[in-house]
Amino acid sequence: MRDYVITVNSTVDVPKEWLEERHVPVIPLKYTIDGETYTDMEGLSAKEFFAKLREGKMSVTSQVNPEEAADMLEPFVKEGKDVLHLGFSSGLSGTLNSMRIAGQMLEEKYPGSKVIVVDTLCACLGEAMLLYYALKEKEKGKTIEEVAQWAEENKLHICHDVTVDDLNHLHRGGRVSKTTAVLGTLVQIKPIIHMDNEGKLQVIGKERGRKKSLNRIVDMAAEQAKGYDNEIIMITHGDCLEDAEYVAKLVREKMGIDNIMINNIGTVIGSHTGPGVVAVFCVGDHR
Numbered sequence: 001m002r003d004y005v006i007t008v009n010s011t012v013d014v015p016k017e018w019l020e021e022r023h024v025p026v027i028p029l030k031y032t033i034d035g036e037t038y039t040d041m042e043g044l045s046a047k048e049f050f051a052k053l054r055e056g057k058m059s060v061t062s063q064v065n066p067e068e069a070a071d072m073l074e075p076f077v078k079e080g081k082d083v084l085h086l087g088f089s090s091g092l093s094g095t096l097n098s099m100r101i102a103g104q105m106l107e108e109k110y111p112g113s114k115v116i117v118v119d120t121l122c123a124c125l126g127e128a129m130l131l132y133y134a135l136k137e138k139e140k141g142k143t144i145e146e147v148a149q150w151a152e153e154n155k156l157h158i159c160h161d162v163t164v165d166d167l168n169h170l171h172r173g174g175r176v177s178k179t180t181a182v183l184g185t186l187v188q189i190k191p192i193i194h195m196d197n198e199g200k201l202q203v204i205g206k207e208r209g210r211k212k213s214l215n216r217i218v219d220m221a222a223e224q225a226k227g228y229d230n231e232i233i234m235i236t237h238g239d240c241l242e243d244a245e246y247v248a249k250l251v252r253e254k255m256g257i258d259n260i261m262i263n264n265i266g267t268v269i270g271s272h273t274g275p276g277v278v279a280v281f282c283v284g285d286h287r
Contacts, residue, residue: 004082004114004144006135007073009064009095012128013128013266015103015237022135027072029088029268030096038267050239050275053135059271063095069102073115077106082114082144085122086131091199116148119143120159121199122244124269125234125281126160130215132232133283159224160195161217163207165276192216194287195258214243217280218250223255224284225255233257238277247278257284 010028012019019026028040034057038044053059071084085103090096096119105114120130131153137147169200190213192205207213221233233251237244241262248260264270265277 001143002080002082002114003090004084004138005076006131006138006147007076007083007085008127008131009088009099009161011093011123011266011269012131013124013269014128014261014263016041023060024135025072025076027064027069027085027099029061029064029093031059031268031271032059033057033271037209038175040266040268046239046267046270049267049270053270053275059267061268061271062095063093064098065268066098066101066105067100070105073102074109077110077113079107079117082204083116084144084148084151085115085117086120086134087117087125088127089110089121089123089195089199091121091196092123092201114144115143115239118148119199120151120155121157121195121197123160123199123201124156124265124279125236125263126158126195128261129158129232129234129283130155136219154245154283155284156165156197157228159221159282159285159287160193160279161199161220161224162189162193162195162201162273162279164193164273165190165210165214166274194220195286209244211246214247214278215250216277218247218254219244221251221284222254222278224286225282227285228283230255230257230282232259232261234261234263234281236277236279236281238265238270238273238275240276241277243276243278243285251280 007025087096087099102118189206191203196202234242244262
């Protein structure tokens with residue numbers, strides 16, 4: 001069996017050190033804010049980035065192009081390894097298509113090599129959750145095809161339960177309609193969002209007040225996770241650690257899970273959610 005690596009996009013939004021410890025290469029997206037272009041995970045810190053958004057600066061993201069993707073994957077293929085890429089949802093970015101084109105280019109250039117690209121239909125720590133378990137499958141000695149099949153069969157069990165302060169950033173990025181974004185302008189009305197089975201963000205409800213919205217996303221996760229053995233719960237936030245820690249406390253109380261990862265949302269995904277986003281990720285019956 002040929003050796004293989006599992007790669008991801010920077011939109012997994014876990015600490016770089018976490019990925020480095022697990023030898024997971026990253027193909028990053030980029031963003032432009034205040035006239036400067038940065039590489040996700042390498043540019044501004046979360047504090048610096050969200051400070052600019054709060055000042056009213058706009059952040060525009062750009063997808064990976066096929067040539068960039070091929071350049072980053074080629075060293076692994078060149079040394080005789082296959083590649084399993086767990087890609088950022090096609091429902092949110094054209095990056096997935098670029099990764100597939102890059103894979104085809106490399107398979108043609110290096111006959112006998114395999115570059116398998118899985119559309120995770122996930123984003124942020126949802127991608128990370130799928131990666132977490134895929135790495136465990138690899139550790140069991142599963143082949144690249146077996147892990148890819150596992151990812152395909154389980155990706156829609158990765159639940160994303162999200163609340164944002166408002167929907168204006170998602171609207172500006174083209175992720176929700178103008179009509180939907182009006183919800184976000186209502187005083188103290190906090191939208192509840194999830195990732196649907198097409199890998200797109202959908203507003204599925206609203207709560208009056210921040211605390212109620214945080215309680216709601218944990219209640220959703222607890223319901224979805226019934227009957228599933230969650231080794232870890234992941235929580236992301238847009239520079240609002242106190243709220244994320246409150247959510248973690250609720251997770252411990254309502255789901256009985258102590259293994260919790262909390263991390264700032266990345267700059268690319270954060271460009272669309274804005275500051276104040278909080279999301280819970282778990283494995284569950286359905287999204």
